[in-house]
Amino acid sequence: EDQVTQSPEALRLQEGESSSLNCSYTVSGLRGLFWYRQDPGKGPEFLFTLYSAGEEKEKERLKATLTKKESFLHITAPKPEDSATYLCALGGYQKVTFGTGTKLQVIP
Amino acid sequence: KAGVTQTPRYLIKTRGQQVTLSCSPISGHRSVSWYQQTPGQGLQFLFEYFSETQRNKGNFPGRFSGRQFSNSRSEMNVSTLELGDSALYLCASSSGGTGGAYTQYFGPGTRLTVL
Secondary structure, eight states: OOEEEEEOSEEEEETTOOEEEEEEEEOSSOOEEEEEEEOTTSOOEEEEEEOSTTOEEEETTEEEEEOSSEEEEEEOSOOGGGOEEEEEEEEOSSOEEEOOOEEEEEEO | OOOOEEEOSEEEEOTTOOEEEEEEOOTTOOEEEEEEEETTTEEEEEEEEETTEEEEEOSOOTTEEEEEOTTSOEEEEEOSOOGGGOEEEEEEEESSOSSSSSOOEEOOOEEEEEO
């Protein structure tokens, strides 16, 4: 069975303090690894799709990387507006499985 | 391009009633998936439709059902509502078929409260 685990569950950073969120996974056949951002009471907002180990994608202060067992979302010099829950999702042969998310709080 | 839309945005029902939620995907997208999100369980997959056919189903009781129309719009229905059905119901659309290779784009969700 496809499994995805995100860590930490919650992360509190000072503005400008860079860090990384982790997404560990097991899958019989990876078809895609997705990152989303979700604000309270809203639908997840798409950030990145990664398809193969070694792939990297960047958008503003965010950079997503992928290995055969993990994906990382690196946040460089975060700002308070980056505060949100970040979801990792694993695309297998049949369906997409979501992790429970990392709740990020960036303090001014 | 307009995003995924869901109606209604908020709904309050009582136990035993039934409810129908609607989702309009991004234009050109043929796949629609439904998820239930609760604070304790996170995002749980309900089912996926592609070209009017249910291609995949999650581990939910038969009270949860759905359908997709020829214009790709989708509805989900929950019968005999229980208190535990209170959740944010999210619809997501993608351009591809079943499986996890295609990026899903989410709507704003329908907040269902069961009293």
